[in-house]
Amino acid sequence: MIIGVPKEIKPNENRVAITPAGVEAMVKAGHKVVIENNAGVGSGITNEDYTRAGAEILATPAEVFSAADMIMKVKEPLPAEYNLFKEGQVLFTYLHLAPEPELTQALLKKKVVGIAYETIQLPNGALPLLSPMSEVAGRMSIQIGAQFLEKHYGGQGILLGGVPGVPPAKAVIIGGGIVGTNAAKMAVGMGADVTILDLNASRLRYLDDIFGGRVKTVMSNSYNIAAAVKEADLLVGCVLIPGARAPKLVTEEMVKTMKPGSVIVDVAIDQGGSIETIDRVTTHAEPTFVKHGVIHYSVANMPGAVARTSTFALTNVTLPYALKLANKGYQQAIKEDLALAKGVNVIDGRVTYKSVAEGLGLPYTPLNQVIEVPVGFQG
Numbered sequence: 001m002i003i004g005v006p007k008e009i010k011p012n013e014n015r016v017a018i019t020p021a022g023v024e025a026m027v028k029a030g031h032k033v034v035i036e037n038n039a040g041v042g043s044g045i046t047n048e049d050y051t052r053a054g055a056e057i058l059a060t061p062a063e064v065f066s067a068a069d070m071i072m073k074v075k076e077p078l079p080a081e082y083n084l085f086k087e088g089q090v091l092f093t094y095l096h097l098a099p100e101p102e103l104t105q106a107l108l109k110k111k112v113v114g115i116a117y118e119t120i121q122l123p124n125g126a127l128p129l130l131s132p133m134s135e136v137a138g139r140m141s142i143q144i145g146a147q148f149l150e151k152h153y154g155g156q157g158i159l160l161g162g163v164p165g166v167p168p169a170k171a172v173i174i175g176g177g178i179v180g181t182n183a184a185k186m187a188v189g190m191g192a193d194v195t196i197l198d199l200n201a202s203r204l205r206y207l208d209d210i211f212g213g214r215v216k217t218v219m220s221n222s223y224n225i226a227a228a229v230k231e232a233d234l235l236v237g238c239v240l241i242p243g244a245r246a247p248k249l250v251t252e253e254m255v256k257t258m259k260p261g262s263v264i265v266d267v268a269i270d271q272g273g274s275i276e277t278i279d280r281v282t283t284h285a286e287p288t289f290v291k292h293g294v295i296h297y298s299v300a301n302m303p304g305a306v307a308r309t310s311t312f313a314l315t316n317v318t319l320p321y322a323l324k325l326a327n328k329g330y331q332q333a334i335k336e337d338l339a340l341a342k343g344v345n346v347i348d349g350r351v352t353y354k355s356v357a358e359g360l361g362l363p364y365t366p367l368n369q370v371i372e373v374p375v376g377f378q379g
């Protein structure tokens, strides 16, 4: 199989979908890897690093898309890439289709086999290809929040951890999954007063255990969210219903109750966001805007800012699945792997992931009506 890796084009997206180790593994398995010129430089990987591992460098994204049977990317394709897909091409990347109707239509039109990193799901519910980036974004959310709380960034001028004699800032985290847990680790480490809300009581119990009483856990409902938001100096939004648009849990009225110069970091923005006052996706170049006196941060590719860490963390987990797809072909690989089958969002011009179809108001086709699925697969 020919595997193509274009350079990412989202603003300040410096990650790349394969490392030289991945190239070497693909080539050893009998595949060819073509990589766009300088695709790895943002992550500190040169063309020569790739060619030494056995890849071929191509000058343009058009050449990469045209040569490849499978495209490996990091972020969802942008409009400039929509016309580059080939019919039946496998696209293995983060897709986040629920808030992306135009991208979804482009993939359906070209009958692309769209396998989304973020919906590959193990039988125990874990999302192994989302987790490492959630770890990165969760940890970043607190350092970003701490920075924007500084006066010269427009914040209240408070130190997250306080100092002896002055109380710490209040960090409120909505969603106690991978992002939320990693945010809490950083916030606790920096000495903040931390509250986590989730609607999964078992998860709250787990968080209470691992943090040994250093975080407050609260059941997520609109009453408790309103009370916590009002107190928050730093609010981190990180809920997820896999594949679906994020629910708007924090209303505009709640945001109005926050102190001027407080900060909201909506990590769940890649699934449409969970804060009503966030009406736009921001970029690393211009990451914030102010509404009702509150600083809003809504960058959808946060890990792109720490590209070297993120590229290696991401490719550690994507490579085994990419190898399986390349070695067996997508039909056989999907038929044999329950987690991979959960990753298929679009195939043969149909949407095969239910919450994506529901979110976009498009017809849903169960995956088993399109290709063979593993025994026990539930779409």
Ligand SMILES: NC(=O)C1=CN([C@@H]2O[C@H](COP(=O)(O)OP(=O)(O)OC[C@H]3O[C@@H](n4cnc5c(N)ncnc54)[C@H](O)[C@@H]3O)[C@@H](O)[C@H]2O)C=CC1
Residues within 6 Å of the ligand: 118, 127, 130, 131, 133, 134, 135, 137, 174, 175, 176, 177, 178, 179, 180, 197, 198, 199, 200, 203, 220, 238, 239, 240, 241, 246, 247, 249, 266, 267, 268, 269, 270, 271, 299, 300, 301, 302, 303
């Ligand atoms: N902006 C960015 O650069 C990045 C964004 N993300 C996004 O962050 C979000 C969270 O990801 P993970 O932590 O990995 O997901 P996860 O599945 O580990 O955790 C989500 C948590 O949200 C909870 N939840 C669901 N509905 C809720 C509600 N109504 N109230 C409170 N909690 C609720 C779930 O019980 C779960 O504990 C996802 O949308 C993910 O795509 C992840 C990495 C980077």
Ligand SMILES: CC(=O)C(=O)O
Residues within 6 Å of the ligand: 075, 094, 118, 130, 133, 134, 270, 300, 301, 302, 303, 304
């Ligand atoms: C998860 C995701 O969207 C990212 O890492 O950019």
